[in-house]
Amino acid sequence: MDRKLIEEIWQHHSGKVVGSTIGFALGVLIIIFGFFQTIFVLLCVTAGYIVGKRIDEKEDIMDILDKLLPPGYHR
Structure with a gap:
């Protein structure tokens, strides 16, 4: 992916990206442990x-x- 595109996505949607990542990690942890x-x-x-x-x-x-x-x- 283009670095500029990633920076633009991060600037406009950083909360969604972080929230989704944390939710995914939490879901995986609950399934595993x-x-x-x-x-x-x-x-x-x-x-x-x-x-x-x-x-x-x-x-x-x-x-x-x-x-x-x-x-x-x-x-």
């Missing part, structure tokens, strides 16, 4: 994204763990 295993995978991906985002923002990993774990867990 089942509903509850897919939910677990999605929760793990979300947690990984949040931790990675905070690391990218230069937040200290120990501060992140202090927020997630019970008080007094690490010394």
Whole structure:
């Protein structure tokens, strides 16, 4: 396909493309793993994204763990 055509489609229909891709991936995951295993995978991906985002923002990993774990867990 022509690169200009792909850029034009992305500019005008990016939400549809992303939504369709996510829907397709979610459907495949549910077929392969089942509903509850897919939910677990999605929760793990979300947690990984949040931790990675905070690391990218230069937040200290120990501060992140202090927020997630019970008080007094690490010394």
